[in-house]
Amino acid sequence: MSLKHALLGFLNYKGMTGYELKQCFDRSVHYFxxxxxxxxxxxxxxxxxxxxxxxxxxxxxxxPNRKVYHITGAGCxxxxxxxxxxxxxxxxxxxxxxxxxxxxxxxxxxxxxxxxQELELHCNLLAILEDRAREGLQQSIEDTGFKREGxxxxxxxxxxxxxxxxxxxxxxxxxxxxxxxx
Amino acid sequence: MSLKHALLGFLNYKGMTGYELKQCFDRSVHYFxxxxxxxxxxxxxxxxxxxxxxxxxxxxxxxPNRKVYHITGAGCxxxxxxxxxxxxxxxxxxxxxxxxxxxxxxxxxxxxxxxxQELELHCNLLAILEDRAREGLQQSIEDTGFKREGxxxxxxxxxxxxxxxxxxxxxxxxxxxxxxxx
DNA sequence: GCTTCCATGTAAAGTGTTACATGATTGC
DNA sequence: GCAATCATGTAACACTTTACATGGAAGC
Numbered sequence: 001m002s003l004k005h006a007l008l009g010f011l012n013y014k015g016m017t018g019y020e021l022k023q024c025f026d027r028s029v030h031y032f033x034x035x036x037x038x039x040x041x042x043x044x045x046x047x048x049x050x051x052x053x054x055x056x057x058x059x060x061x062x063x064p065n066r067k068v069y070h071i072t073g074a075g076c077x078x079x080x081x082x083x084x085x086x087x088x089x090x091x092x093x094x095x096x097x098x099x100x101x102x103x104x105x106x107x108x109x110x111x112x113x114x115x116x117q118e119l120e121l122h123c124n125l126l127a128i129l130e131d132r133a134r135e136g137l138q139q140s141i142e143d144t145g146f147k148r149e150g151x152x153x154x155x156x157x158x159x160x161x162x163x164x165x166x167x168x169x170x171x172x173x174x175x176x177x178x179x180x181x182x
Numbered sequence: 183m184s185l186k187h188a189l190l191g192f193l194n195y196k197g198m199t200g201y202e203l204k205q206c207f208d209r210s211v212h213y214f215x216x217x218x219x220x221x222x223x224x225x226x227x228x229x230x231x232x233x234x235x236x237x238x239x240x241x242x243x244x245x246p247n248r249k250v251y252h253i254t255g256a257g258c259x260x261x262x263x264x265x266x267x268x269x270x271x272x273x274x275x276x277x278x279x280x281x282x283x284x285x286x287x288x289x290x291x292x293x294x295x296x297x298x299q300e301l302e303l304h305c306n307l308l309a310i311l312e313d314r315a316r317e318g319l320q321q322s323i324e325d326t327g328f329k330r331e332g333x334x335x336x337x338x339x340x341x342x343x344x345x346x347x348x349x350x351x352x353x354x355x356x357x358x359x360x361x362x363x364x
Numbered sequence: 365g366c367t368t369c370c371a372t373g374t375a376a377a378g379t380g381t382t383a384c385a386t387g388a389t390t391g392c
Numbered sequence: 393g394c395a396a397t398c399a400t401g402t403a404a405c406a407c408t409t410t411a412c413a414t415g416g417a418a419g420c
Binding site: 005087103105110155158170178 | 184187188191194210211213214215216261262264265266268269271272273274275276277278279280281282283284285286287288292293296299300303307328330331333334335337338340341342344345347348349351352355356359360363364
């Protein structure tokens with residue numbers, strides 16, 4: 001499970017609640033990893049049992065108490081073990097390509113509609129990524145003062161931008177080919 | 183579930199056993215979708231119950247009987263409904279980028295080792311895809327006589343090649359940056 | 365002799381999404 | 393008045409992987 005390791009990664013920056021961790025996901029890694037609160041909460045509980053985290057309760061009035069999790073020595077070790085560990089190739093699942101693969105059984109205009117919709121979607125996503133690259137990243141680095149970390153955060157953004165651009169290029173070529181030959 | 187639709191797609195070409203369907207996956211779409219036999223068999227059974235498929239048993243001696251599945255009218259409709267249906271953006275999960283994101287807590291050489299290993303892996307995968315693009319695809323089109331389908335099969339291959347190349351480029355840039363700045 | 369191919373599955377565990385449940389405070 | 397923010401979770405469902413189980417035939 002990589003959710004565990006992502007949680008360890010963020011908690012290695014500082015102690016946080018499940019709710020705050022969710023915000024970390026949404027603000028920084030959402031374009032290559034996501035998690036629901038309903039998945040985060042039980043996972044944190046489990047990690048506490050495993051000794052990777054400790055939890056302290058901050059009592060609040062008129063709100064549920066905050067459960068702040070902190071990484072332990074064992075958690076830190078586990079994070080670094082995972083970071084160093086070689087990864088085996090991830091299982092790929094691109095449902096859109098399954099559609100294209102069987103696109104021959106649709107009418108030309110129907111498959112073109114799919115391709116054009118996908119193109120529009122990814123153009124929008126690219127714009128969002130590029131905005132984030134310009135503004136958000138610099139902001140995060142200033143907020144945290146994490147300069148070395150910022151280099152790696154930037155790399156993941158560039159990966160996203162590069163692969164989106166490649167995907168968009170392919171979509172444009174695919175549309176042209178289908179218009180011509182199909 | 184897209185496995186169902188992928189199975190419908192293949193069975194729309196011709197009737198097959200679960201074992202043969204697995205081979206279809208391995209030979210054609212494995213670089214963007216995969217399935218285990220232990221997942222295929224129960225799914226086929228379920229699809230039969232739902233009326234998407236029919237099954238006939240071919241009796242064999244000294245081997246388990248072959249259960250050949252055929253697509254029904256309802257199955258064909260469901261396939262086309264899905265193919266036409268707009269897709270919502272897929273959940274993205276790139277564990278490798280999670281590692282890079284938290285790469286700041288590794289030593290320079292440790293993160294470089296990860297990046298280099300990933301580069302080598304994807305260079306190999308690219309070579310396989312390019313081989314398949316040159317030889318395998320043409321073969322499949324000749325074997326089946328499916329010309330129009332071949333166009334779409336080719337598009338998915340090009341998508342794979344294009345995105346692998348983008349990934350490799352990014353890895354090379356990332357390695358250079360980490361070597362310089364980290 | 366050992367591996368691969370053919371051909372079927374079941375069971376358990378792991379991972380993830382969606383729906384349900386609560387409830388005060390702040391901003392539009 | 394309505395939505396969003398803060399803050400916690402449970403339960404059910406959906407999907408996928410891994411391990412287990414069988415066993416003959418063909419090729420090296």
